[in-house]
Structure formats: structure tokens, C-alpha cells
Amino acid sequence: MRSYNYAQRSGVEAITWDRFAELARTLVEKLAPFNIGAVVGMARAGLFPATAVCLMLRRELYPARISRRVNDEVKHPQPVWIVAVVDELADTGETLALVAERVKKRGAKQVVTATLVAHTWAKPRPEVVSLVTDALVLFPWDERVDQNGKRQDHPKLVEALALQERPSPWPSP
Numbered sequence: 001m002r003s004y005n006y007a008q009r010s011g012v013e014a015i016t017w018d019r020f021a022e023l024a025r026t027l028v029e030k031l032a033p034f035n036i037g038a039v040v041g042m043a044r045a046g047l048f049p050a051t052a053v054c055l056m057l058r059r060e061l062y063p064a065r066i067s068r069r070v071n072d073e074v075k076h077p078q079p080v081w082i083v084a085v086v087d088e089l090a091d092t093g094e095t096l097a098l099v100a101e102r103v104k105k106r107g108a109k110q111v112v113t114a115t116l117v118a119h120t121w122a123k124p125r126p127e128v129v130s131l132v133t134d135a136l137v138l139f140p141w142d143e144r145v146d147q148n149g150k151r152q153d154h155p156k157l158v159e160a161l162a163l164q165e166r167p168s169p170w171p172s173p
Contacts, residue, residue, distance in 0.1 A: 006136060006160040008121070013135035014169040015117075020140055023116045023130040024052035027086070030128045031057065034112050036084045040064050040103060042095060046087035048141060049116045053086050064099050083108045089137060090115045090129070093122035136160050143170045 015023070027049060038060045041050025047063055054061040064085075085099045096113045103111050114128035117137050136157075144151045153168055161168060 006163055009119075009134060009136040009160070009164070011133075011135040012138060012161070012164065012166055012169065013117070013131075013133050014138040015140060017140045020048070020116070021052070024049055025056070026130040027114055027116060027128060028053055028056040030130070031084055031112065031114055034084065034110075036112065038062055038083050040083055040085045040099060042085070042087035042099060045089075045139065045141060046115075048139075049088050050086040053084065053114070064102075083110070084112045084114050084128075086114045087126075088116050088139060090118040090122040090126050093118075093124045093126070096126055097124050136164065138169060 031053065036057060036059055039050050039054040039057070039062070041047040041054075041061055041063045043063050047061075050061055050063070053059075083103050085096055085103060087096055090096055090113075096115070100111045100113050112128060113124075113126040115126045115130070117131045117133060118126055118129040119134050120132060121134075138157060142154045142157055145154045153170060158168065
């Protein structure tokens with residue numbers, strides 16, 4: 001699996017929980033006209049905005065876990081409703097496209113892709129986006145992660161910030 005190319009980011013967009021809530025509300029406002037029947041949340045981090053969206057729209061949430069290394073076999077009946085495939089960030093757009101295609105093959109009448117944040121180079125680009133930025137996006141759930149039994153700054157984000165010669169925006173532990 002190839003890693004994200006952090007070198008092409010410009011600037012940093014640190015998203016707080018308050019900003020996350022604001023972006024989630026924006027996503028809900030933009031999704032409401034589609035009369036969504038269900039929300040497919042992209043595990044792992046996409047479950048945050050997907051949960052917020054499904055709670056605000058009062059719809060069912062169906063998590064999906066996609067891995068490039070595992071070819072999951074479909075075993076459930078086909079959905080018959082309009083589905084929103086929600087993730088936190090569209091970098092390449094490939095994950096959303098893959099899940100949207102699988103959901104369509106399962107029988108959804110319409111699939112709408114949505115993210116809290118999308119980069120301009122995401123192709124395909126989600127149909128609904130709360131924020132478009134080419135910055136390195138720092139989500140609040142990435143502030144501290146478990147690494148060998150210790151809570152610390154997310155190592156990949158520390159590395160990405162170093163590439164931009166920027167300090168961590170999060171308070172010291």
C-alpha cells in the first residue's frame with residue numbers, strides 16, 4: 001500500500017472538535033436535499049463524520065472497512081435505498097470511489113460520496129464536501145495516539161509537520 005504524499009501539502013489546517021462539529025453540520029446541510037436513506041461510514045476515521053451525519057439526519061449507519069490488501073466477499077442482501085458514503089478526508093479519492101462502486105453493485109439506487117475535507121487533487125472528487133484545502137489536515141482524534149503503550153503525538157503527523165518545518169499545534173502532553 002502506498003503512503004500519502006505529504007510533500008505536496010501547502011500549509012496546515014488543524015481541526016478542533018468544535019470545527020469538526022461545524023464541518024459535520026455543513027455536510028448534513030449539503031446532504032439533506034438528497035433524502036439519504038442510510039450512511040456508509042468509512043472505517044476508521046470516516047466513522048467520526050459518518051456517525052455525526054447519521055445522528056443529525058436520523059438515519060442508519062453502516063460501517064465499511066476497506067483495505068487494499070484484502071478482497072472482501074459480499075455476503076449480505078442488496079440495499080434498495082439512497083446511500084451516502086462518508087469519509088473524513090478525500091486525498092486521492094480512490095477509497096470513496098471503490099466503496100461507492102461496491103455499494104452500487106449491491107443495489108443502491110443512488111450513491112452520494114461525501115467528506116469533511118477534500119484536497120483539490122482528489123479524483124474522483126466527492127460530490128459533497130465541507131472544506132476544500134490542500135493543507136495538511138490535523139483532525140482532533142489524531143492529536144494523541146497509542147504507540148507502544150504510550151500516548152504521544154501521531155508519528156506520521158509529526159513527520160509531516162517536520163517536512164513543512166512547522167511545530168505541533170497541539171499542547172505538550
